[in-house]
Amino acid sequence: MQCSYLDAGACRSCTWMGVPHAEQTARKDAACRALLGEHPGLVWLPPVAGSGSGYRNKAKMVVGGTVEAPTLGILDGDGHGVDLRACGICSPGLTDALPVLADFVTRASLTPYDVPTRRGELKHLLVTESPDGGLLVRFVLRSQEPVARVRKHLPWLLDRLPQVVVASVNLQPAHAAVLEGEREIVLTEATTLPVPLGPVRLHLPPQSFFQTNTEIATALYAQAAAWVADLAPATVWDLYCGVGGFALHLAAPGRQVTGVETSAEAVRGARTSAAEAGLADVRFEAGDATGFALSATSIPDLVVVNPPRRGLGAPLAGWLEASDVPHVLYSSCDAASLARDLAAMPSLRPRRAQVLDMFPQTAHHEVLVLLSRG
The missing domain is CATH 3.40.50.150 (Vaccinia Virus protein VP39)
Structure with missing residues (x-):
């Protein structure tokens, strides 16, 4: 490819x-x-x-940039965000969802975590797609402070992305190369993503x-x-x-x-x-x-x-x-x-x-x- x-x-x-x-x-x-x-x-x-191509059912996106212009992808050598939301190995369902999730970051004022300065809140977006198109969306945050804003604007996200079955917040407070923390806060009624497989x-679960x-x-x-x-x-x-x-x-x-x-x-x-x-x-x-x-x-x-x-x-x-x-x-x-x-x-x-x-x-x-x- x-x-x-x-x-x-x-x-x-x-x-x-x-x-x-x-x-x-x-x-x-x-x-x-x-x-x-x-x-x-x-x-x-x-x-x-x-x-x-298009085979990955899970996108593990580092969030960088700013609230107004977030990047979803990886970090460069200086710790700054590189946007990869159109990555060709991710499934089409994931690449379709990522721009909407980027808009949600802006709407909910989720400040991307800046590694060089150790400031900000949103570290990662973890999105999994089931074979029937259902999505599990996880926001990895440094603290619980933005959770209320995520809850407030979640109906907007569910309206734009009705395929979201489970949405949650994961708390990862450490300044370390760790994808997620131990505590998970599920924000939707459903707590597991059904995955039909043969x-x-x-x-x-998240x-x-x-x-x-x-x-x-x-x-x-x-x-x-x-x-x-x-x-x-x-x-x-x-x-x-x-x-x-x-x-x-x-x-x-x-x-x-x-x-x-x-x-x-x-x-x-x-x-x-x-x-x-x-x-x-x-x-x-x-x-x-x-x-x-x-x-x-x-x-x-x-x-x-x-x-x-x-x-x-x-x-x-x-x-x-x-x-x-x-x-x-x-x-x-x-x-x-x-x-x-x-x-x-x-x-x-x-x-x-x-x-x-x-x-x-x-x-x-x-x-x-x-x-x-x-």
């Missing part, structure tokens, strides 16, 4: 911009295969590419994680469900479950599924989805994935892990290696940490793998691997 921001030198975030998308995906596939190494019996499926409807690329996330969960259907496990753990993407896609009559996630808000969303779907055999717990596994008195037929970029870590990888868990489904956003974890679990051998281009125009990727013992 062509990017005017890259051509003008305003943004360098998409480091692979200009490389044909098919070549990008082939490079990622080759890199993942090289990092994971040779494993007898490992079958690699063709990589999943999807669309190379056969499942997820519920996304403080929760969801895959950035809806098209590729749909393919990821569908492939996981197909592999697991072949195994037909009676019991499944989904560790690092987030809002329950894997757990809910793997649910089946008579199958006990347990999801574990540190974020209480994400667990709230996952429980809402399970209850709405009538899935009595799917439950979710808020807690540490490693602690849950190490304290368990029984083991499941299948463990699903979707850890942060750093990977599982030695304690959980060691527990999986020493346990009698017959199958592990590992979804990774970093093949290097995945390779380290596989080296720590030699008894669990890769059987199937697939690279999914979750992040076109960058070197990042997602790789799904099915491991079986013996």
